[in-house]
Amino acid sequence: MHTTDRTYRIVAISAGVSEPSSTRLLTDRLTQKSLQHLEQLGLVAEGGVIELAPIAGEIARATTTGYPGELLREKMRQVAQADAIIAVTPVYKAGPSGLFKSFFDILDDDVLIAKPVLLGATAGSGRHALVIDQQMRPLFAYLRALTLPTSVFAASEDWSSTELGSRIDRAAIELSQLVASDVAAQISGKTWDAHRHDDSRTTSEQLIEDDAFDYDSPLMRLAVGR
Structure with missing residues (x-):
């Protein structure tokens, strides 16, 4: 057993x-079980x-302008500060x-370096079960995250299966x-520290905390459509 004040x-x-969202339901079950372990x-x-x-508009704006608004920056800060x-x-x-x-x-690109990532997906059919391995793992491999050996896919028919609960538990462990x-x-x-970071993207914790850009300047407000 580990002991720490952290x-x-x-x-x-x-x-x-x-x-309701089956994706949110799976998210909550994975989170609760991980915290339990x-x-x-x-x-x-x-x-x-x-x-x-709820922040889809902010994401779209940041995608087209390259500059996230304050709400999106806060979400990115949470990701950067997370342990997993x-x-x-x-x-x-x-x-x-x-x-x-x-x-x-x-x-x-460096925000998720060595950060443990548990991948999950939901779908209406089991035919999509390989999406995690074929499309999600390559994305997080590029970001150099530590994706877990066990991922969790839940099709409509899986919610009544005990196997889903077992897989959630294994991934949480x-x-x-x-x-x-x-x-x-x-x-x-x-x-x-060993990599150069592109200041045109301000999504890293370092750039966020350093306030690399003045987001309240007239020019920046015009750029992000505010």
């Missing part, structure tokens, strides 16, 4: 848009969920949603063990 932070990202390891942990649907990420998307037309992909497109190892802190610091 509070670990799990940030879950849900790209569900319906109400961290507690069993003797760690203090807290979790939060970033819903992408749970990323869950609905599957549309045999791929992760455009909203999900757009959010990660505007993150600085893997996440909790990686978080407890502090692997992200040991790797990401040196890697971040």
Whole structure:
């Protein structure tokens, strides 16, 4: 059992848009189970969920202008400061949603270095089960995140299956063990300092905290449509 005064932070990202949302339901189950296993390891942990649907307009604006607004910058700050990420998307037309992909497109390439990431997806049919391995893992590999061996896919018929609960539990155990190892802190610091960061993208924690741009200037307000 680990003992520490530190509070670990799990940030879950849900790209569900319906109400109620099976994507949000899977996100919540993964988050709750991960926090439970961290507690069993003797760690203090807290979790939060970033819903992408309410900030879809902000994401679209940042995609076209290159400059995120304050609300989106706060969400990015949460991602940068997290000890682990749970990323869950609905599957549309045999791929992760455009909203999900757009959010990660505007993150600085180094924000997720060595950060444990639990991948999840929901769909109406089991035919989409390979989307996580074929499309989501390559995205997070490019971002140099530590994706867990176990991912969780839930089709409509899976919600009544005990296998889904077992898979959620297995993925949560893997996440909790990686978080407890502090692997992200040991790797990401040196890697971040060794790379040049493009100031045209202000999504990294460093650029956010340094206020690299004056977002309230007349020119910047015009650029972002405010």
